[in-house]
Amino acid sequence: MSTMWAATPSEQLMRMATRAAGRRRSATRRRLPLYIGLAMLVLAVAAAVLAPVLVSQSPTTIDVLHPLAPPLTPGHALGTDQFGRDVLARILYGARIDLAIAFGATIVTLVGGTIIGLVAGYLGGRIDSVLMRLVDLFFAFPFLVLIIAIVAMLGPSILNMFVAIWITSWVAYARIMRAQAVVAKRQQYVLAARALGYGRLRIMFRHILPNTASAVIIFSMVDAVGNIILAASLGFLGLGAQPPSPEWGTMISEGQNYLLTSWWLATMPGLAVVFVGIAFSLVGDGLADLLRTGER
Amino acid sequence: MAAGGPLLTVRDLRSYLSTRHGVVRAVDGVSFTLGEAEVLGIVGESGSGKSATCRSIVGLMPASTAHVSGEVIYHPHGGRNILTARQPELQALRGAQLAMIFQDSMTALNPVLTVGDQLLEAVNAHASLTRAQARSQAIGLLERVGIPAPARRMRDYPFQFSGGMLQRAVIAIALASSPRLLLADEPTTSLDVIIQDQILSLLLELQEDTGMSMILVSHDLAVISEVCDRIIVMYAGQVVEEGRAADVITHPAHPYTQALLDALPQAGERGLLRSIPGSPPSLIDVPDGCRFAERCPHVLGKCRTWDTELLETSGLTGTSGLTGSGGRIETGGPGQLARCWRHDEVRRPQA
Numbered sequence: 342m343s344t345m346w347a348a349t350p351s352e353q354l355m356r357m358a359t360r361a362a363g364r365r366r367s368a369t370r371r372r373l374p375l376y377i378g379l380a381m382l383v384l385a386v387a388a389a390v391l392a393p394v395l396v397s398q399s400p401t402t403i404d405v406l407h408p409l410a411p412p413l414t415p416g417h418a419l420g421t422d423q424f425g426r427d428v429l430a431r432i433l434y435g436a437r438i439d440l441a442i443a444f445g446a447t448i449v450t451l452v453g454g455t456i457i458g459l460v461a462g463y464l465g466g467r468i469d470s471v472l473m474r475l476v477d478l479f480f481a482f483p484f485l486v487l488i489i490a491i492v493a494m495l496g497p498s499i500l501n502m503f504v505a506i507w508i509t510s511w512v513a514y515a516r517i518m519r520a521q522a523v524v525a526k527r528q529q530y531v532l533a534a535r536a537l538g539y540g541r542l543r544i545m546f547r548h549i550l551p552n553t554a555s556a557v558i559i560f561s562m563v564d565a566v567g568n569i570i571l572a573a574s575l576g577f578l579g580l581g582a583q584p585p586s587p588e589w590g591t592m593i594s595e596g597q598n599y600l601l602t603s604w605w606l607a608t609m610p611g612l613a614v615v616f617v618g619i620a621f622s623l624v625g626d627g628l629a630d631l632l633r634t635g636e637r
Numbered sequence: 638m639a640a641g642g643p644l645l646t647v648r649d650l651r652s653y654l655s656t657r658h659g660v661v662r663a664v665d666g667v668s669f670t671l672g673e674a675e676v677l678g679i680v681g682e683s684g685s686g687k688s689a690t691c692r693s694i695v696g697l698m699p700a701s702t703a704h705v706s707g708e709v710i711y712h713p714h715g716g717r718n719i720l721t722a723r724q725p726e727l728q729a730l731r732g733a734q735l736a737m738i739f740q741d742s743m744t745a746l747n748p749v750l751t752v753g754d755q756l757l758e759a760v761n762a763h764a765s766l767t768r769a770q771a772r773s774q775a776i777g778l779l780e781r782v783g784i785p786a787p788a789r790r791m792r793d794y795p796f797q798f799s800g801g802m803l804q805r806a807v808i809a810i811a812l813a814s815s816p817r818l819l820l821a822d823e824p825t826t827s828l829d830v831i832i833q834d835q836i837l838s839l840l841l842e843l844q845e846d847t848g849m850s851m852i853l854v855s856h857d858l859a860v861i862s863e864v865c866d867r868i869i870v871m872y873a874g875q876v877v878e879e880g881r882a883a884d885v886i887t888h889p890a891h892p893y894t895q896a897l898l899d900a901l902p903q904a905g906e907r908g909l910l911r912s913i914p915g916s917p918p919s920l921i922d923v924p925d926g927c928r929f930a931e932r933c934p935h936v937l938g939k940c941r942t943w944d945t946e947l948l949e950t951s952g953l954t955g956t957s958g959l960t961g962s963g964g965r966i967e968t969g970g971p972g973q974l975a976r977c978w979r980h981d982e983v984r985r986p987q988a
Contacts, residue, residue, distance in 0.1 A: 465701050529744040532697055536739075537759050537810070538732030547758075551749045 375627020381620035389436035398427040400434040400587040409603045420605045422596070428605060431587035432613050438499065438588045439617065442572040443565040446506040451561045453507070454514025455554070461515065462522025463545050472515065479512040488571065489580060497580045499588075506568060513564070514557050521553035528552075555632035562625025566618045573614055589614050643712055644850045645671040645694075645818060650707035652686075652693040659921040663689040665874035666707075671818070671850050676841070678865030678882065679854045680897070682917060686874040687854045688740075691820045695737050696720070696727050711735070713817065733763040736816035740823040742804035746795040752806050753791025759813035778809040782839060801832035805839065812843065819844070819851045825860065837864055858897055862886045870894045873917050873928040876947060880973030890950045890975035890984045892933045927977070935983050947974040950984065 388395065398417075404425030412420040412428075419428040461472040479487070491505035525531060526549065534544050569589075575581035576590025584591060589610040596606030652664035664686045671677050679687045692698050693705045696719070708718045714730060722730075739745045746755055756775040760766065766774065779787035782805040795803060804824060811819060821840060825833040841864050844851050855861050861868055861882070868885045870878040870893065878891040889895045896913040915932035918924050926941040927933070933940065950973045977983060 527699075529739050529741060530747045532692075533737070533739055533745045533807070533810075534747070535697055536695055536731055536735075536737035537762060537813075538728045538730065539758075539762060540728060547750075548747050552747065 372627060372631065374623045375631060378620050378623025378625075378627055381616065382624060385436055385617050385620060386440060388433050389440050392430070392433035392437065395433055396427065396430040398430040400426060400431040401585050402426065409599065409606075411603070412605050412609075419609050420603070422592075422606050423599060423603075428592075428609050431592060432589070432610055435587040435589045435592065435610065436613065436617075438582055438586065439569050439572055439614075442499075442503070442506075443569045443617065443621070446503055446510065446568045446572075447561050447565045449503075449507050450510040450564070451514055451557060454511030455518045455550075455557050457511060458515035458518025458520075458557075459522050459545050459550060462519035463526050463541070463549060465523075465526075469519070473519065476512045476515055479509055484509065485571070485574065488575070489578065492575060492580045497575075497583065499582050499586075502572060502575055502581045506571065510564065510568070513560065517556050517560055518553070521556055522549055525549045525553050555628075559625050559629045559632065562621050562628060566621045566625075569614060569617055569621075642673060643670045644673045644675070645712065646708070646710040647671075647690075647694065648708040648710075650690065650693055650709065651705070652689050652698055653704045654698075654702050655704070656702070656921075661920045662874050662923055663703075663920060664693055665920075665923070667869075667871070667874075667876055668707075669869055669876070669879065671852065673817075674844075674848045674850055675867065676844060676851045676853060676865045678861035678868045679852060679871060680856065680858055680861050680868060681871035682856060684917060684920070685871040687856075687871055688822050689874075690871070691737065691822050691852065691854055693720075695731060695735055695820060696722075697737070711818070729763075732759065732816070733814045734816055735818045735820065736811040736814075737820040737822065738804075738807050738811045738824050741827050742800055742807050742824075743795075743827065745807050746803065746810075748795055751792055751794055752798065753793075756791070756806070756810055756813065759810045763814040775809075775813075778813060779806065781843075782806070782809045782812075783835075784809070800828050801835065804828060804832075804836050808836075808839065808843070812847075815847060815849075817849050819849055820854070821851060822854045823856070824853070826855070826857075833860070840864070858886070858901060870897070873923070874920055875928065875945070875976065876974075877929065877976045878974065879947065880950075884973045888973075888984055890973060890980040891929075891977045892935050892983055893929045894975075895983070896932070896934075935979055937979070939978070943978055945976050947976050948978065948980060949973070950975050950980050 404421065406425065407414075407417070407421055408423050408425045410417050410421040410425070412418065414420060417427050417429070419432070421427055422431070457472055461469040487509050488502075488505045491508060492501050495501040495504060522545075531544060531548060534548050539548075572581055572588065573590030573593065576588045576592075577594040579591075579594065582588030582591050584595070592610040593607045593614075596603075596608075596610070599606050647670070648668050650664055650667045651662070654661040654663055667686070667690055669677070679690065681687050689698070693703075694709050696705075698705055705720055707720065709720050710716060711719050711730065711734065713734065719727065719730065746752065750758075753775060756778065757771050760771045760775050760778070776787045776791065779790065784790055784802060784805050790798075790802075795806075798806060808824075819840075824840065825836050828836060837860065840851065840853075843849075853861065853865060865882045868878075868880065868882050869876050870885065870891065872893050878885060878889065878894045880890075885894060886898070889898055893913075900911050900913060902910060913932055918928050918931065924930070924941070926939075926943055927936075927945055930936050930940040
């Protein structure tokens with residue numbers, strides 16, 4: 342039998358192992374989306390932070406002599422808007438607002454929702470029922486309508502937009518985390534921890550959370566994209582950042598009147614939204630991949 | 638082996654689980670007493686209520702679905718029932734006084750923390766030590782359970798341990814605060830025979846060194862008979878036989894115990910494997926009378942109607958050779974009990 346094989350079994354094994362090793366080396370290639378996404382995010386953050394260095398114009402200075410200048414006009418790489426404000430400057434300064442929304446709104450809801458879901462899932466019983474009915478209540482409303490109602494009630498401003506997102510967006514995290522906690526609390530390592538007499542807080546935050554956090558972290562990346570689009574939508578509806586401030590959604594909203602004559606007013610900030618959205622999506626996707634292969 | 642007073646008394650322990658299909662009587666009136674420094678074995682098939690008994694004692698049944706009643710008295714803690722104790726009181730007992738190890742060592746540790754971290758956590762849980770003290774105690778524990786190069790292995794994650802080594806680490810964690818009672822729920826089931834033997838002898842050695850009591854749960858009569866002073870045989874949530882290990886193994890008084898012993902494959906004997914015909918009754922619609930009646934070769938009409946209870950069997954202890962040298966000294970507890978009204982006719986001199 343063995344003469345039929347060109348190579349001895351050990352050589353065959355060696356070849357298989359070598360091939361597997363080659364595949365492992367290409368792990369870097371598999372993480373490419375993550376790296377590209379992170380690079381794009383870093384770029385966006387850098388642009389926001391370095392805005393005064395990158396452009397000399399202020400985003401709010403009106404220049405009535407040069408309104409609606411097309412892109413590539415000297416001194417105005419992306420043109421000017423109807424008041425002669427530099428579009429590039431507005432996009433770069435606008436990144437500060439929109440990224441702050443992406444991070445600020447998302448981190449608060451991520452942390453809050455995760456804690457609520459963890460507590461509900463682990464403790465169960467009445468606490469769980471009450472918290473989850475509350476979540477159901479939020480899910481029952483159309484999300485955007487709820488946010489618009491809250492912002493309209495509090496008065497349109499960036500801070501109130503944050504508050505509206507904080508009030509409504511934690512529910513998704515709570516539900517995801519609760520499902521994870523319910524599964525985890527039946528795991529043997531949790532039973533073992535309880536058998537060792539550890540307190541509930543210790544079990545929840547030291548034993549369950551690190552084992553289950555990947556799902557909410559990945560979701561938060563998707564949610565960050567959603568929050569940017571939400572901020573843009575609210576700005577577009579006039580409920581977010583108010584006109585002089587260079588928020589992307591507000592810019593798109595203002596630019597729509599000139600869409601046929603001066604397309605760059607709405608298109609350029611739109612591309613900025615797309616850029617950041619893709620960046621977060623890639624990071625979320627890459628993280629999901631990374632954390633999944635890291636599992637047992 | 639020092640015989641002392643009782644350490645743990647369990648009286649009429651019941652653990653009913655509410656499920657979608659009805660109420661499952663996982664544990665249905667289990668009573669026993671465990672002496673100081675005694676090793677008690679609980680045997681039975683899967684689903685006979687062995688694990689549920691242990692988990693009920695430690696209060697680890699799921700609170701939302703399980704209804705636990707009866708009495709569990711841990712004597713060093715006073716005469717109170719710990720089943721009704723409040724959470725902080727129970728937490729102080731667990732780990733410090735009562736420890737439990739689980740069946741599957743591969744999942745008994747938190748996968749994202751190093752073994753050392755988890756061991757240190759257990760060491761610190763019920764004592765206030767300095768970092769250096771805790772660390773040296775942790776390393777000492779790993780060494781004690783036979784893990785080579787303990788200081789280096791502290792930094793490893795659970796997945797870097799083999800099954801046997803992991804079970805050793807789990808035992809080290811359970812023993813971190815020198816409990817007086819160790820509940821071992823099938824500690825060797827997921828391990829191969831060689832490792833099984835090593836872990837069992839390690840457990841016994843530790844038990845003898847520390848003088849703690851131990852409840853060893855297993856479905857393997859061979860394992861149980863090797864290490865236990867006394868045996869409880871469970872069937873369908875009830876104790877069907879209880880007695881000193883040697884008595885139960887050599888003179889089983891309940892047909893179920895006999896069937897279990899008959900089912901043990903004999904070394905050097907080729908042929909058909911014997912099993913017990915039929916399957917255990919549903920724990921939801923529990924039949925009246927003896928729960929083993931459906932599968933019992935000795936069944937009579939009365940078996941299906943009598944109000945079962947554990948009956949004392951006439952003592953054969955004098956002839957069992959137990960009183961001779963090498964036998965373990967009986968610690969508390971009655972003689973041999975069986976939940977069979979025909980135990981005297983059923984009992985065979987040699988199984």
